[in-house]
Amino acid sequence: MTPMNPGAPPVLVRKLSKSYGGANAVDGVSFEIQEGETFALLGPNGAGKSTTIEILEGYRDRSSGEVSVLGADPAHAGLDWKARLGIVLQSSGESGNVTVLEQLTHFARYYPKPRSVGEVIEAVGLAGKAKTRISKLSGGQRRRVDVALGIIGRPELLFLDEPTTGFDPEARRQFWALIGQLKAEGTTILLTTHYLDEAATLADRAGVIVGGKLVDIGGIDEIGGAQAKVPIVRWRQAGVGHSQRTAEPSALAARLYAEAGGEVEALDISRPSLEDIYLNLVGAGAVADPADQEVEA
Amino acid sequence: MRTLRLGWFRIGYELRLYFRQGDSVFFTFLFPILMLSVFAVAFSTSPNIGAPPDGSGGITWAAFYVPGMVAAGMLLSGVQNLGVDIAGEKGDGTLKRLGGIPLPVFSYFCGKIGMVLASSVLQVTLLLLVARFAFNVPMPQGADKWFTFAWVFLFGVITSCVLGIALSALPRTGKSATAVVIPIVLLLQFISGVYLNFAQLPGWLQNFASIFPLKWMAQGMRAVFLPRSFEAMEPGGAWNLGLVALVMGVWLVAGLLLCRFTFRWIRRDG
Numbered sequence: 001m002t003p004m005n006p007g008a009p010p011v012l013v014r015k016l017s018k019s020y021g022g023a024n025a026v027d028g029v030s031f032e033i034q035e036g037e038t039f040a041l042l043g044p045n046g047a048g049k050s051t052t053i054e055i056l057e058g059y060r061d062r063s064s065g066e067v068s069v070l071g072a073d074p075a076h077a078g079l080d081w082k083a084r085l086g087i088v089l090q091s092s093g094e095s096g097n098v099t100v101l102e103q104l105t106h107f108a109r110y111y112p113k114p115r116s117v118g119e120v121i122e123a124v125g126l127a128g129k130a131k132t133r134i135s136k137l138s139g140g141q142r143r144r145v146d147v148a149l150g151i152i153g154r155p156e157l158l159f160l161d162e163p164t165t166g167f168d169p170e171a172r173r174q175f176w177a178l179i180g181q182l183k184a185e186g187t188t189i190l191l192t193t194h195y196l197d198e199a200a201t202l203a204d205r206a207g208v209i210v211g212g213k214l215v216d217i218g219g220i221d222e223i224g225g226a227q228a229k230v231p232i233v234r235w236r237q238a239g240v241g242h243s244q245r246t247a248e249p250s251a252l253a254a255r256l257y258a259e260a261g262g263e264v265e266a267l268d269i270s271r272p273s274l275e276d277i278y279l280n281l282v283g284a285g286a287v288a289d290p291a292d293q294e295v296e297a
Numbered sequence: 298m299r300t301l302r303l304g305w306f307r308i309g310y311e312l313r314l315y316f317r318q319g320d321s322v323f324f325t326f327l328f329p330i331l332m333l334s335v336f337a338v339a340f341s342t343s344p345n346i347g348a349p350p351d352g353s354g355g356i357t358w359a360a361f362y363v364p365g366m367v368a369a370g371m372l373l374s375g376v377q378n379l380g381v382d383i384a385g386e387k388g389d390g391t392l393k394r395l396g397g398i399p400l401p402v403f404s405y406f407c408g409k410i411g412m413v414l415a416s417s418v419l420q421v422t423l424l425l426l427v428a429r430f431a432f433n434v435p436m437p438q439g440a441d442k443w444f445t446f447a448w449v450f451l452f453g454v455i456t457s458c459v460l461g462i463a464l465s466a467l468p469r470t471g472k473s474a475t476a477v478v479i480p481i482v483l484l485l486q487f488i489s490g491v492y493l494n495f496a497q498l499p500g501w502l503q504n505f506a507s508i509f510p511l512k513w514m515a516q517g518m519r520a521v522f523l524p525r526s527f528e529a530m531e532p533g534g535a536w537n538l539g540l541v542a543l544v545m546g547v548w549l550v551a552g553l554l555l556c557r558f559t560f561r562w563i564r565r566d567g
């Protein structure tokens with residue numbers, strides 16, 4: 001019943017689009033994820049990350065495009081297919097009247113070769129809370145339960161939709177270590193996040209999605225392309241800030257110096273950080289909204 | 298095989314959750330017992346029902362209300378409990394999570410139905426104990442009566458469950474579920490001979506109520522708990538157990554088909 005193409009990479013997305021009513025929430029997105037790879041879908045709120053990941057999980061129908069997940073079309077895949085996936089949704093629905101241990105023990109039963117419940121509870125840092133009802137946990141602790149439920153079935157492919165929202169820095173670092181472990185075991189991971197540092201730490205490759213469109217894709221250090229690393233010269237003139245990107249910043253500085261006939265006010269030359277590159281991409285993608293546009297000199 | 302095994306696991310899980318819910322569930326659980334107590338006490342000084350003019354014989358009002366309350370319990374445990382429960386699970390994301398794991402829909406249904414069966418067996422046992430020992434209602438004598446009780450009860454509860462699952466698709470949010478489900482079950486109880494003597498309802502209302510399964514559950518239970526002399530008061534002058542089975546069967550099949558075609562782990566968005 002489920003069409004399988006064994007040669008395909010675990011995740012293959014071609015020209016995927018999804019519209020709600022009129023507007024396109026996802027618009028012509030293409031990417032693939034190789035076996036064992038961690039791929040981050042990076043973008044601001046409302047960019048279309050959840051829509052994309054939930055289409056891959058089989059929760060939502062697509063409007064057009066091709067999608068293959070573990071060799072099957074998620075819109076028509078069955079229980080055997082689900083047994084190979086781990087899903088951590090953006091918002092957790094929790095039957096709070098069971099303990100962490102009970103919930104994980106119960107969910108482990110659905111899978112053919114689950115991880116050890118004790119180890120998973122340990123790995124997500126809830127060992128001290130195993131016998132606590134989920135309703136009594138804090139938001140961050142419940143999120144860890146979500147993650148634990150996502151990995152209990154020893155998935156080949158793990159979907160994580162903004163997994164660390166609501167975590168304190170310590171919890172986030174612990175989570176990153178856990179993902180490191182899963183990667184080492186060969187799990188293929190698709191992660192959405194709006195934290196650049198999270199993508200930079202965890203992902204082998206990332207796609208930046210803005211307004212439903214994939215504006216860039218590549219290795220973390222390739223994001224934005226060579227162009228994005230062109231230095232920025234900033235200065236002030238008569239109280240107005242200016243900035244200009246140039247491959248020859250010294251020459252520009254010299255010209256400004258000559259024009260000003262002395263020290264240039266607030267002169268600054270810098271190479272864009274990953275953060276700058278990302279903000280630039282996100283800003284460029286949001287041209288429809290004039291309020292978001294950066295004024296460049 | 299796997300489906301049944303997982304269904305069995307689900308029953309234990311669902312039961313644990315059910316009894317941990319406390320207040321909300323307790324009301325549905327104890328409702329028939331409370332109602333029986335109210336009627337029994339309210340009519341405790343009234344003359345017996347079904348007595349000849351000299352006032353001898355007949356049965357107490359408590360005894361008269363037992364079959365209706367048993368039937369109400371069957372309906373509430375299935376339709377009201379599950380209708381509200383599943384709509385709530387849809388609303389809070391529980392079902393979305395279940396939809397992402399290798400759990401067959403049928404196992405999920407088994408869990409719900411098993412949970413309702415177990416809790417309603419407990420419920421009816423308590424109800425009958427209260428009737429017998431608090432209100433001195435005589436219990437049916439003879440294996441054939443108890444056999445009728447068993448099949449009407451099982452058949453009725455399972456039909457109610459399936460209809461509850463089907464009904465859970467109706468409310469648009471978890472919060473609106475009670476507002477959708479309760480009026481339906483309340484209305485059915487009033488027209489189906491649970492609170493009001495069915496024999497005294499107008500003919501057109503009797504006919505209308507006969508479309509729905511509750512009237513037949515109540516009738517089946519009257520055949521078990523009321524004396525022979527009451528049989529003549531039935532619309533057809535007979536308990537008509539064959540028709541009881543037939544109507545419940547039709548609703549069961551209709552409910553199964555509805556579940557099959559309308560049940561979704563999540564609401565589809567265009």
Ligand SMILES: Nc1ncnc2c1ncn2[C@@H]1O[C@H](COP(=O)(O)OP(=O)(O)O)[C@@H](O)[C@H]1O
Nearest residue numbers: 020025043044045046047048049050051052566
């Ligand atoms: N079920 C839905 N119905 C209508 N619009 C939706 C629905 N889900 C998401 N959207 C819209 O689609 C866009 C993308 O949303 P989403 O995929 O949730 O973004 P992200 O996860 O990146 O924050 C948003 O504009 C959002 O309002």
Ligand SMILES: [Mg+2]
Nearest residue numbers: 049050051090
């Ligand atoms: Mg999202």
